[in-house]
Amino acid sequence: MNKIQNITKENLEALCERPKLQTASLEKIVNEIFEDVRLNGDAAVKKYSQKFDGLQPEGAIEIDAETWSAGADEVPEELKSAIRQAKGNIEAFHRVQIKGKVSVETEDGVLCWQESRAIQKVGLYIPGGTAPLFSTVLMLAVPAKLAGCEEIVLCTPPGKDGKIAAPILYAAQLAGVKRVMKVGGIQAIAALTYGTESIPKVYKIFGPGNQYVTAAKKKAFAEGTAIDLPAGPSEVLVLADESANPVFVAADLLSQAEHGTDSQVVCVSDSEPFLVKVQEEVEKQLAVLPRADIASESLKHARFLFSESKEETINFINEYAPEHFILASKDEAYYLENLKNAGSVFIGNYAPESAGDYLSGTNHTLPTNGFARSFGSLGLDDFTKKISFQRISREGLKNIGKSIELMARAEGLEAHAKAVELRMKNEK
Amino acid sequence: MNKIQNITKENLEALCERPKLQTASLEKIVNEIFEDVRLNGDAAVKKYSQKFDGLQPEGAIEIDAETWSAGADEVPEELKSAIRQAKGNIEAFHRVQIKGKVSVETEDGVLCWQESRAIQKVGLYIPGGTAPLFSTVLMLAVPAKLAGCEEIVLCTPPGKDGKIAAPILYAAQLAGVKRVMKVGGIQAIAALTYGTESIPKVYKIFGPGNQYVTAAKKKAFAEGTAIDLPAGPSEVLVLADESANPVFVAADLLSQAEHGTDSQVVCVSDSEPFLVKVQEEVEKQLAVLPRADIASESLKHARFLFSESKEETINFINEYAPEHFILASKDEAYYLENLKNAGSVFIGNYAPESAGDYLSGTNHTLPTNGFARSFGSLGLDDFTKKISFQRISREGLKNIGKSIELMARAEGLEAHAKAVELRMKNEK
Numbered sequence: 001m002n003k004i005q006n007i008t009k010e011n012l013e014a015l016c017e018r019p020k021l022q023t024a025s026l027e028k029i030v031n032e033i034f035e036d037v038r039l040n041g042d043a044a045v046k047k048y049s050q051k052f053d054g055l056q057p058e059g060a061i062e063i064d065a066e067t068w069s070a071g072a073d074e075v076p077e078e079l080k081s082a083i084r085q086a087k088g089n090i091e092a093f094h095r096v097q098i099k100g101k102v103s104v105e106t107e108d109g110v111l112c113w114q115e116s117r118a119i120q121k122v123g124l125y126i127p128g129g130t131a132p133l134f135s136t137v138l139m140l141a142v143p144a145k146l147a148g149c150e151e152i153v154l155c156t157p158p159g160k161d162g163k164i165a166a167p168i169l170y171a172a173q174l175a176g177v178k179r180v181m182k183v184g185g186i187q188a189i190a191a192l193t194y195g196t197e198s199i200p201k202v203y204k205i206f207g208p209g210n211q212y213v214t215a216a217k218k219k220a221f222a223e224g225t226a227i228d229l230p231a232g233p234s235e236v237l238v239l240a241d242e243s244a245n246p247v248f249v250a251a252d253l254l255s256q257a258e259h260g261t262d263s264q265v266v267c268v269s270d271s272e273p274f275l276v277k278v279q280e281e282v283e284k285q286l287a288v289l290p291r292a293d294i295a296s297e298s299l300k301h302a303r304f305l306f307s308e309s310k311e312e313t314i315n316f317i318n319e320y321a322p323e324h325f326i327l328a329s330k331d332e333a334y335y336l337e338n339l340k341n342a343g344s345v346f347i348g349n350y351a352p353e354s355a356g357d358y359l360s361g362t363n364h365t366l367p368t369n370g371f372a373r374s375f376g377s378l379g380l381d382d383f384t385k386k387i388s389f390q391r392i393s394r395e396g397l398k399n400i401g402k403s404i405e406l407m408a409r410a411e412g413l414e415a416h417a418k419a420v421e422l423r424m425k426n427e428k
Numbered sequence: 429m430n431k432i433q434n435i436t437k438e439n440l441e442a443l444c445e446r447p448k449l450q451t452a453s454l455e456k457i458v459n460e461i462f463e464d465v466r467l468n469g470d471a472a473v474k475k476y477s478q479k480f481d482g483l484q485p486e487g488a489i490e491i492d493a494e495t496w497s498a499g500a501d502e503v504p505e506e507l508k509s510a511i512r513q514a515k516g517n518i519e520a521f522h523r524v525q526i527k528g529k530v531s532v533e534t535e536d537g538v539l540c541w542q543e544s545r546a547i548q549k550v551g552l553y554i555p556g557g558t559a560p561l562f563s564t565v566l567m568l569a570v571p572a573k574l575a576g577c578e579e580i581v582l583c584t585p586p587g588k589d590g591k592i593a594a595p596i597l598y599a600a601q602l603a604g605v606k607r608v609m610k611v612g613g614i615q616a617i618a619a620l621t622y623g624t625e626s627i628p629k630v631y632k633i634f635g636p637g638n639q640y641v642t643a644a645k646k647k648a649f650a651e652g653t654a655i656d657l658p659a660g661p662s663e664v665l666v667l668a669d670e671s672a673n674p675v676f677v678a679a680d681l682l683s684q685a686e687h688g689t690d691s692q693v694v695c696v697s698d699s700e701p702f703l704v705k706v707q708e709e710v711e712k713q714l715a716v717l718p719r720a721d722i723a724s725e726s727l728k729h730a731r732f733l734f735s736e737s738k739e740e741t742i743n744f745i746n747e748y749a750p751e752h753f754i755l756a757s758k759d760e761a762y763y764l765e766n767l768k769n770a771g772s773v774f775i776g777n778y779a780p781e782s783a784g785d786y787l788s789g790t791n792h793t794l795p796t797n798g799f800a801r802s803f804g805s806l807g808l809d810d811f812t813k814k815i816s817f818q819r820i821s822r823e824g825l826k827n828i829g830k831s832i833e834l835m836a837r838a839e840g841l842e843a844h845a846k847a848v849e850l851r852m853k854n855e856k
Contacts, residue, residue: 079838082831089534089828093816096532097542102524106517106789114525119802120746120768131840167838203801218650221658226802230649245854251847258843285850290842318548336817340548344816351820352847358835359828361534362816373631374547374654376813385804388521388772388790389764392779400517400787403510407786410507410595412559414718415686419679419780422713426673 002299004275007268007307007316016320018369019233019262019301026215034190034219041196048187053128053157055182061198063164063180071169080170086359087138087174093361094143097380109396116384118148119226121200123192124177125207125217128157128184132165133208139363139378140206141175147383152177153200155192157184189216193225204228206378208365228382232369233262236353237322237342239313239335240278242271244328245349250281252326252352253302257295265302266320268313275304314338321372324353343372397423430727432703435696435735435744444748446797447661447690447729454643462618462647469624476615481556481585483610489626491592491608499597508598514787515566515602521789522571525808537824544812546576547654549628551620552605553635553645556585556612560593561636567791567806568634569603575811580605581628583620585612617644621653632656634806636793656810660797661690664781665750667741667763668706670699672756673777678709680754680780681730685723693730694748696741703732742766749800752781771800825851 007015036044042061049055063071075083103113124140126133137154144152154177158164164182172180181199183191188199195201204226205217217227236256240249253265269275282299286292307313314335317325321341328349329335339345343366344356356362365378392400401420408416435443464472470489477483491499503511531541552568554561565582572580582605586592592610600608609627611619616627623629632654633645645655664684668677681693697703710727714720735741742763745753749769756777757763767773771794772784784790793806820828829848836844 079834082834085828085831086835089538089540092532092534093540093542096530099527104520104524104789106520110517110783110788112517112521112789114521114805114807116804117768133839135835135839222646224658224798226799230652247850247854248847251843251850255841255843255847258841285843285846289846291840295843339815340545341813342815345818347817347819348821350822350825350851351818352825352844352851354832354836354841354844354847355538355820355825355828356816356818357844358832360538360818360820361532361540362818367813370652371654372813372815374813376544377542377816379542379814379816381809381814385769385795385800385802386807386809387767387770387800388784388805388807389775390773390779390784390788390790391775392783392788393776394778397778397780397783400513400783403513404782404786406507406510407514407563408782411561411563412719413683413686413782415679415683415713415723416780416782416785418713418717419676419683419782422675422679423778423780426675 002302004304004306007305030215030219033186037190038194042198045187045191052185061181068169071166072173074166075170089361090138090142094146094380107399109393111391113389114386116386118384119204121151121202122149123202123205124154126156127209132168134167134171135358137171139365141177143380144383145176153179155181155183155188158182186212186216189220193220193223230371234259235264236324237266238326239268240328243330246277246281249278250285255354257298258291261297263298268305270308272306321370323366323368341373343367343377430730432732432734435733458643458647461614465618466622470626473615473619480613489609496597499594500601502594503598517789518566518570522574522808535827537821539819541817542814544814546812547632549579549630550577551630551633552582554584555637560596562595562599563786565599567793569605571808572811573604581607583609583611583616586610614640614644617648621648621651662687663692664752665694666754667696668756671758674705674709677706678713683782685726686719689725691726696733698736700734749798751794751796769801771795771805
């Protein structure tokens with residue numbers, strides 16, 4: 001198991017480093033597919049879906065209502081009920097994020113306000129691959145619906161059987177997705193960017209993906225379509241002291257490690273014996289995991305860090321800016337107060353990361369790779385944009401007009417000044 | 429003057445097109461300067477500042493306290509007072525945007541909440557060029573300060589005299605900027621991205637700029653530093669009917685046109701005679717403008733649009749998604765209710781765009797080039813990120829545990845299920 005390291009001023013930067021991302025240039029292939037989809041629409045989309053996903057070109061891209069509802073029905077009742085419970089909690093947490101307009105009369109006759117209005121058309125991308133991530137459907141579609149997005153389109157590649165996994169169809173139905181497209185990869189993102197005969201152009205694309213999808217989302221952004229978050233491998237930082245349970249901590253580290261070989265796992269404690277116990281537990285629990293291969297590969301770059309100083313510890317956590325931060329410490333209040341950067345925080349011995357991944361109600365779409373320094377958790381706001389409004393009366397303009405003219409002229413913008421001057425001259 | 433066009437289904441897309449942006453590839457020069465600054469820090473920054481801005485390499489990059497305050501003092505008292513008034517209004521409008529935490533107990537024992545915390549380190553870029561844009565200093569620094577950003581660094585290139593314009597220094601001092609750097613262009617953005625001996629690395633870069641700065645901000649984003657908004661040429665859409673004053677409308681169109689030759693100006697009305705009057709007024713007012721050259725170049729791609737149908741008109745406006753939207757119409761209520769996409773809205777005959785550019789209190793950093801479909805006006809939120817928190821009791825985990833396990837296993841993530849199962853087994 002990995003050596004226990006001390007946090008020091010000298011190694012702080014190195015400890016904050018993430019596993020190097022694949023930097024192989026995908027630009028060429030991304031540009032090629034985008035151009036093809038832009039010019040040839042559905043035909044190009046089908047060509048790549050056949051090539052990469054083995055889909056037959058004669059099949060429709062959009063899932064018809066019958067297939068959708070038949071697929072959704074296949075989900076066992078027990079799982080349906082769990083998905084409904086998750087949906088309810090996610091909805092409750094995102095509902096409290098709804099904001100009315102805020103307004104202020106900055107001067108007599110100058111009323112300014114801000115309103116959030118929904119992004120009309122959004123595209124949700126749900127990866128296929130090793131597991132059908134139907135939980136992500138809820139995390140994206142529930143806030144989109146709540147925000148009032150008019151067009152909610154979901155793209156997802158089929159499994160090896162050529163079908164979309166039943167729980168994805170069920171979650172999409174439940175959450176208010178309008179249309180489901182059987183398409184994944186770069187071609188899906190290209191289609192959402194430009195629009196094709198079957199797939200509508202959207203204004204913002206959400207959702208996780210592999211390096212191809214991530215590169216495609218960057219291209220979409222360059223082409224004028226907004227995207228949610230810069231994506232990277234998932235990560236967890238657990239801060240635990242003797243008040244925590246090493247069995248639980250080990251389980252949390254493993255639940256992150258099983259995500260992918262590039263997942264990162266960090267455990268910080270003020271007790272070396274505790275860290276040793278966690279390591280022993282990790283070994284023990286790892287042995288019986290179905291995804292042990294992936295987890296043990298990921299654990300190779302796990303970090304077990306010892307620090308006696310609370311100041312040093314919180315400083316490291318803020319520098320690291322973890323996507324998931326599990327806080328199981330008697331000094332909880334200190335850390336919560338001084339925390340500056342994290343995506344989502346799990347407090348106490350009974351708050352595993354998997355609670356937020358599925359059921360508590362918080363969003364699992366979170367900033368990775370240090371982006372928690374500048375990006376937050378996905379939320380309702382990400383599906384809206386804020387428009388500012390101002391209503392100014394003649395009296396109001398009088399109160400600010402002289403200053404506008406002065407500032408505009410000092411910036412060399414005479415026509416800006418004139419727009420006020422001409423109004424002030426007006427008798428009416 | 430430009431022909432008056434009808435809005436039709438057929439030309440809707442064409443009418444929404446913006447003047448083509450310079451797409452000349454700046455990537456090579458941007459990559460070169462970034463790499464040089466990353467490796468050689470201040471030395472590289474100074475080299476490019478000498479090359480592009482004629483700065484002497486022996487001079488310090490950071491403005492010292494004495495130079496700063498002596499410069500700020502040069503601003504005439506009348507202008508200082510205008511800047512203070514603007515600062516007060518901007519602060520008032522951004523203060524109402526402060527949000528406390530929102531929280532909800534989604535299940536008994538499962539408490540979730542969301543808090544905004546400041547982005548610790550921000551870099552503000554203020555262009556040099558033809559005019560010292562000190563108003564932009566207020567628009568960026570006031571919300572940064574209000575949000576609680578700890579490190580606020582401003583970069584701006586000097587004028588031809590080698591100095592930073594006095595009103596920029598004054599506005600920076602007033603608004604709470606901590607440090608001012610005499611550096612512009614690609615090298616400034618590179619320095620904020622990597623940090624140098626003199627210039628700190630920041631987590632997010634804000635501010636407008638020319639095509640070089642915009643390309644550099646894209647590179648910064650690729651390197652892991654967040655940026656505010658995709659930048660493009662400024663634009664205004666005025667919707668005016670016979671209740672409006674053609675003199676004022678013409679003045680507003682010109683105040684946009686004088687920004688740059690690539691600025692875009694659109695005027696929509698349900699009255700052709702009104703549009704003709706506006707055009708005549710534009711000609712008349714243009715003649716006496718100091719920046720008439722720029723404005724008349726920009727006016728070449730101005731659009732004067734006639735539409736009798738309110739539905740058609742609002743549909744066009746929503747498709748166009750204007751940065752600035754001036755609404756001077758007796759049907760104001762209809763348009764406000766059905767507006768979906770715009771950056772900032774100016775209502776009535778006495779609300780020129782220049783009010784929002786300087787004094788009303790709204791932010792003038794706005795989405796251009798159709799990005800108002802997915803991005804809003806810059807605001808307090810852009811200087812913070814939202815962190816989600818969850819505190820779960822043993823009882824709480826019991827209420828959601830079964831469903832977590834079911835969903836995790838259905839996604840093939842056994843360790844996620846185990847993190848709950850092991851906790852539930854625990855006696856304590």
